[in-house]
Amino acid sequence: MLAFLRKQKYLIDYTLASLLRRKGKNVGLLTVYTLIVFMLASVMLFAHGLRHEAGLVLQSTPEIIVQRMQAGRHAMIPAEYLQRIGRMRGVTKKEGRLWGYYYDSAVKANYTVMTGGQTDAVLSEIAIGSGIARVRGLAIGDYLTLRSQSGDAFSFKITAVLDTESELVSADLLLMAPGAFRHVFGTEEGLYTDLVLSVRNPREVSKVAEKLAKLLPDTRLITREEILRTYDAVFSWRQGVVFILLVGAVLAFVIFAWDKASGLSAEERREIGVLKAIGWETADIMRMKFWEGAIISLTAFLIGYVAAYVHVFFASASLFEPVLKGWSVLYPRFRLTPSVDGLQAATLFFFSVLPYIVATIVPIWRTSITDPDAVMR
Amino acid sequence: MLIQLRNIEKAFNQGKPNEFWAIRGVTAQFEPQRITCLKGASGSGKTTLLSMIGCLSRPTSGRICLGGRVISGLPERFMTEVRRHTFGFIFQRFNLIPGLSVLENIMLPAYPLGLPYKALRKSARQLLKQFGLSNKADNPVQWLSGGEAQRVAICRSLINNPQILIADEPTANLDSKLSREFMGLLDELRHSGRTILISSHDPEVFASTAVERVVEMRDGMILDATG
Amino acid sequence: MRKSNVFLVSLFLLLLGFVITLVDAGVRQHQAASKHESGIALVRQFGLTDLALFTEARYTRHLSQADFHSAFQDHPMAFEHFPTGSLVPPPLRMR
Numbered sequence: 141m142l143a144f145l146r147k148q149k150y151l152i153d154y155t156l157a158s159l160l161r162r163k164g165k166n167v168g169l170l171t172v173y174t175l176i177v178f179m180l181a182s183v184m185l186f187a188h189g190l191r192h193e194a195g196l197v198l199q200s201t202p203e204i205i206v207q208r209m210q211a212g213r214h215a216m217i218p219a220e221y222l223q224r225i226g227r228m229r230g231v232t233k234k235e236g237r238l239w240g241y242y243y244d245s246a247v248k249a250n251y252t253v254m255t256g257g258q259t260d261a262v263l264s265e266i267a268i269g270s271g272i273a274r275v276r277g278l279a280i281g282d283y284l285t286l287r288s289q290s291g292d293a294f295s296f297k298i299t300a301v302l303d304t305e306s307e308l309v310s311a312d313l314l315l316m317a318p319g320a321f322r323h324v325f326g327t328e329e330g331l332y333t334d335l336v337l338s339v340r341n342p343r344e345v346s347k348v349a350e351k352l353a354k355l356l357p358d359t360r361l362i363t364r365e366e367i368l369r370t371y372d373a374v375f376s377w378r379q380g381v382v383f384i385l386l387v388g389a390v391l392a393f394v395i396f397a398w399d400k401a402s403g404l405s406a407e408e409r410r411e412i413g414v415l416k417a418i419g420w421e422t423a424d425i426m427r428m429k430f431w432e433g434a435i436i437s438l439t440a441f442l443i444g445y446v447a448a449y450v451h452v453f454f455a456s457a458s459l460f461e462p463v464l465k466g467w468s469v470l471y472p473r474f475r476l477t478p479s480v481d482g483l484q485a486a487t488l489f490f491f492s493v494l495p496y497i498v499a500t501i502v503p504i505w506r507t508s509i510t511d512p513d514a515v516m517r
Numbered sequence: 518m519l520i521q522l523r524n525i526e527k528a529f530n531q532g533k534p535n536e537f538w539a540i541r542g543v544t545a546q547f548e549p550q551r552i553t554c555l556k557g558a559s560g561s562g563k564t565t566l567l568s569m570i571g572c573l574s575r576p577t578s579g580r581i582c583l584g585g586r587v588i589s590g591l592p593e594r595f596m597t598e599v600r601r602h603t604f605g606f607i608f609q610r611f612n613l614i615p616g617l618s619v620l621e622n623i624m625l626p627a628y629p630l631g632l633p634y635k636a637l638r639k640s641a642r643q644l645l646k647q648f649g650l651s652n653k654a655d656n657p658v659q660w661l662s663g664g665e666a667q668r669v670a671i672c673r674s675l676i677n678n679p680q681i682l683i684a685d686e687p688t689a690n691l692d693s694k695l696s697r698e699f700m701g702l703l704d705e706l707r708h709s710g711r712t713i714l715i716s717s718h719d720p721e722v723f724a725s726t727a728v729e730r731v732v733e734m735r736d737g738m739i740l741d742a743t744g
Numbered sequence: 745m746r747k748s749n750v751f752l753v754s755l756f757l758l759l760l761g762f763v764i765t766l767v768d769a770g771v772r773q774h775q776a777a778s779k780h781e782s783g784i785a786l787v788r789q790f791g792l793t794d795l796a797l798f799t800e801a802r803y804t805r806h807l808s809q810a811d812f813h814s815a816f817q818d819h820p821m822a823f824e825h826f827p828t829g830s831l832v833p834p835p836l837r838m839r
Contacts, residue, residue, distance in 0.1 A: 147631030152748035153621070154628060160747075161616030194795055196780055200788040207809070214809075237791055241802055250799055252806075254790045271796065306783035311796040312805070313786075336791045367793055367808040374807060414612045417573055418626040419601030419677065421594065435751065442758035449765040453772075468799040477776040478769035634746070 148431070151424070155431045158411075169400055170440055176393050177444025177492050178451070179386055184484050185452040186460060187379035189476035194371040196477075197309055198364075202336035203345050205237075205362040206352060216331040221356060225337075228351060230344035236332030238321050242286060242314065247275050249469035251314045253321065261317035267300035271311030271470040289326035296320070304473070311472035382463075398499050412504070426501060433500035437493040445488070453478040518584035518603070518680055518712065520547040520570060525579035527565055527737075539565040540576070541737040547714060548730075549680075552707050554723045555716040557734035563716035564685050566734070570714065571683045572600040601626065605674030609686035611666045613658040613673070619645070620654045623672045630677070637676075644672040648702070664695040671702060681712045688719045696721040703727060 159166045206225075208217035219236055238255040251272060268278065278284060283295045302310040321327065337352075339345050342365075349361045412425055420428075451457060456475050527540040539562045547553050547570075555563035568574045570581060572588060575596075581589040588599055605626075613622045623641045645651050648668045653661065661669060667687065674682055684703070688696040696719065703713055704727035715722060723731045733740040786792060798804035 143631035145631075146633065147629060149634070149746075149748040149752075150624075150628035150631065152751055153746065154617075154625070156747040156751055157617045157621060158614075190795075190797075197783045197787055197795075198793070200784050201793050202791045205791075205793065205809075239790075241805075250801070250805065252796070252799075254792070256790060269796070271799075302786065303782040305779050305781075306786050308795055308797070309783050309792050310786055312799045313790075313792075313796070315790070362793075362808055370808045371795070410612075411614055414608075414614065415625070416597075417600075417606055417608075417612070418673065419597065420626075420629050421597045424629045438755065439758065442755075442762055446758065446761040446765060449768075453768075468797075470796070470799040472796050477779065478765075478772050480766065480769050 148427070151428045151431050152435070155428055155435060159432065159435070165400070166436070169397065170436055172393055173397065173436065173440035173492075173496075174444045174447070176386075176390060177441050177488070178448050179389075180383070180492070181445045181448035181488055182451050182457065182459070183379055183382045183386075184488060185448055185478075185480065186457045186476070187375040188481045188484060189452060189479050191372055191375045192479035193308060193474075193476055194375070195368060198368060198371065201364050201367055203339040203342070203364045204337040204349060204352070206335040206337065206356065206359050207362065208334070208356075208359050210358070214334075216327065217334055217359070219330045219332060221335060221359075224356065225335075225352065228348060230339050230341055230348055231337050232340045233338040235336060237334050237336055238318050238327065239333050240321075240325055242324075244276075247469060249275055250312065251470075252312050253314045253316065253325075255318040255321045256315060261319075262299075263317050263320045263323075264294075264296055265299045265317070266296040266320075267302060267313075267315040268298055269302045269310040269313040269470075270304045270307055271472055272314060273298075273301045274473075275470055286324055288324045294320070294324060307472040308474045312470040394495075397496055404503055426504060429501050429504045430497060433497035434493075437496040441489060441492050444492075445485075449478070452476065518549050519582075520681070520712070520714075521580075521582040522546070522566075522570070523580045523582075525566070525569065525576045525581065527562075527569060527574075528577045531577065539737050540569075543579075543737070543739055545732065545739055547712070549712045550707060550710055551729045552703060552713040552715065552727055553730045553732060554728045555714070555732050555734055556718060556723045557716075558718060561734040562737040563734050565737075567683050567685055567714060567716050571604045571606060571681075572596040601629070601677060603679055603681055605677065605679040605682045607667070607670050607674050607682065607684040607687050609689045611670045611690070613661075613666060613669060615657070615659045617658060618655050619650065619658055619661070619669055622658050622669060623676055625676075626673060627676050641672070641676060644675055648672055663690050663692075664698070667691060667695070667699060668702070671706075675706075679711070681714065682706065684713065684715045684717075686717055686719075687715060688717060688722055693721055697725075700725040700727050 206217065206221070208215045208221070217236070222234055222236065225231075225234060240253050242251045242253050243249075244251060249272070266284065268284065273279065276284065278298055278301075280298055280301060282298050284298060285293050285295045287293050296316065300315075302313060302315075316324075322329065337348070339348055345363055345365065349363055352359070352361055415425060415428075416422070451459065453476055456473070461471070522543055522545045525540055525543040526538065529537045529539055543562075543566060555566065557563050565574075569576050569589070572591075576589050579589065580587055583599070583603065588596070591599065614625065617625070620638070620641055623644060624637055627637050642651070642654065645654055648671060650665065650668055650672070653665060653669075658666065658669060667690075682703075688699060691699060700722060703715075707713055707727070715728070717723060722728065793808050794806045796805065798807075
């Protein structure tokens with residue numbers, strides 16, 4: 141056992157010495173290899189982290205949302221629909237939501253305006269998300285003026301800035317009293333943006349949705365499960381897109397690495413001949429080549445992965461920000477909670493490490509089984 | 518260890534249009550603890566014969582016995598085993614591995630044995646000292662002169678303490694002075710109890726006083742054996 | 745120092761780094777419960793449905809609430825006015 145370990149160390153010694161002989165080329169290879177692993181791992185960790193975060197936070201989203209459709213477009217829903225739904229088995233709570241968008245031309249940003257439902261809230265007071273506070277430079281006690289439907293300006297006193305911890309869902313939120321909402325947006329009493337229903341038993345949701353669809357044929361229903369699935373799909377899809385964009389780079393690398401790993405120069409053939417002549421077995425040479433592949437690919441994988449982890453979970457995936465941001469003015473500052481999908485990490489490991497090792501070992505097979513007397517000729 | 522060859526024949530590219538018989542029926546015996554030189558023009562088959570004795574290749578037909586044990590028909594693993602422990606090789610072009618230090622090159626044949634590092638290093642250093650190369654231990658081998666490289670090659674062939682040394686045209690890349698020095702070193706090794714086989718067509722070698730027996734070869738056959 | 749020792753030590757350090765990422769993920773996930781609390785509370789109170797990741801347009805801000813006839817009507821890869829539009833697929837039920 142000890143001899144076996146010592147032997148592996150000797151083989152590593154030899155491999156490192158022979159890798160260092162072509163230092164520039166091998167360091168270049170390692171760098172590109174590491175970068176590729178870094179990119180793939182970053183995308184993977186980021187997408188998984190977002191998916192995890194979305195799943196966790198949106199777990200408490202309403203079970204069913206009822207939206208009225210008019211001529212194929214979302215329209216305000218009359219409050220009497222709540223009566224039309226009436227008492228339905230399994231539905232524990234039903235209420236109207238008032239929400240919309242407010243475009244602030246001063247900073248060219250879109251706010252999401254929400255109402256909390258409490259009718260007794262003070263009309264002239266609002267709470268804003270920390271994204272808005274940042275973009276407009278507002279703090280508690282400041283005033284924010286919104287232009288209403290009719291052209292009048294309303295000034296609101298900011299009484300709260302939402303917790304930065306919740307920024308991923310609240311960066312662009314503007315929370316106001318329902319009365320103020322109706323004033324600013326000219327929404328008549330008795331109309332809501334949509335209705336939300338709480339269903340206690342998740343297994344009853346589809347049953348309830350089915351009944352609602354029959355009862356209110358001019359509405360569409362969005363269930364929580366659909367929302368969660370949407371987010372799952374969004375990030376899987378994005379991850380897929382980035383992977384596809386990276387395919388070119390990956391393929392280029394594969395060709396380069398394959399050429400590097402599998403192409404045996406005359407010099408290397410000769411070296412193998414010498415090693416065999418001085419007493420190395422074919423198996424020793426294969427082991428040595430295994431180490432060559434393993435040293436490069438393991439190092440690249442570990443550096444790339446750890447760097448990606450730091451990038452995504454400590455540096456807030458700053459390299460991806462421009463892509464995610466798009467044209468958004470309000471972008472949440474968030475730090476994802478690390479969440480690692482073991483299966484994905486294992487997949488990345490196998491797809492980045494194994495092919496390279498195989499590519500280094502396979503071509504050596506033929507060379508190393510030839511008679512070693514070639515060096516004497 | 519007595520080396521016995523019986524009816525050795527060796528063909529290259531057998532069965533193909535370019536079939537070539539390098540050795541055509543050699544029967545010979547090489548005594549232990551002697552320096553034997555195979556002499557002959559290039560293409561006479563001396564290198565091929567040495568590579569078969571050294572377990573680098575197998576004869577097409579015939580038998581090679583080493584101290585009474587047949588080694589010509591062994592599977593590769595065992596051939597390597599025999600080669601590793603019994604033979605040390607010195608090549609015409611030295612065949613040192615560039616990029617490795619002198620010390621690493623010398624230790625190389627012992628790598629697959631997995632010996633303790635310190636002990637191996639010590640014996641390599643001892644060999645270097647013996648051949649007056651102590652100060653070169655950490656140099657890369659490509660910095661060495663021809664004579665130094667040859668001495669490093671000798672050190673490397675000795676690291677596994679083999680009983681038989683095989684030297685193929687060892688003086689081809691050395692001038693006369695270095696060649697004489699080389700023969701002197703071989704003579705010392707013989708006195709320490711090793712069997713040495715050399716192939717050469719260099720008079721510095723086969724006319725050397727250290728050589729006790731010269732076997733002349735031509736066209737894959739042994740012409741005449743003196744001594 | 746022997747080359748293999750240098751390598752094995754650095755490999756050990758890298759592996760340690762790898763293990764640390766796993767431990768870190770575990771620890772931070774444990775701590776995250778409180779971090780998520782305020783978000784979850786907001787979601788519950790206001791019935792929020794979407795992440796505020798892409799605020800540039802209605803249909804990217806509220807992915808799950810998008811109209812049938814605004815975004816994604818042709819094909820997910822169709823060119824869009826907004827960069828994210830070309831990266832975000834339609835909600836599942838619209839496919």
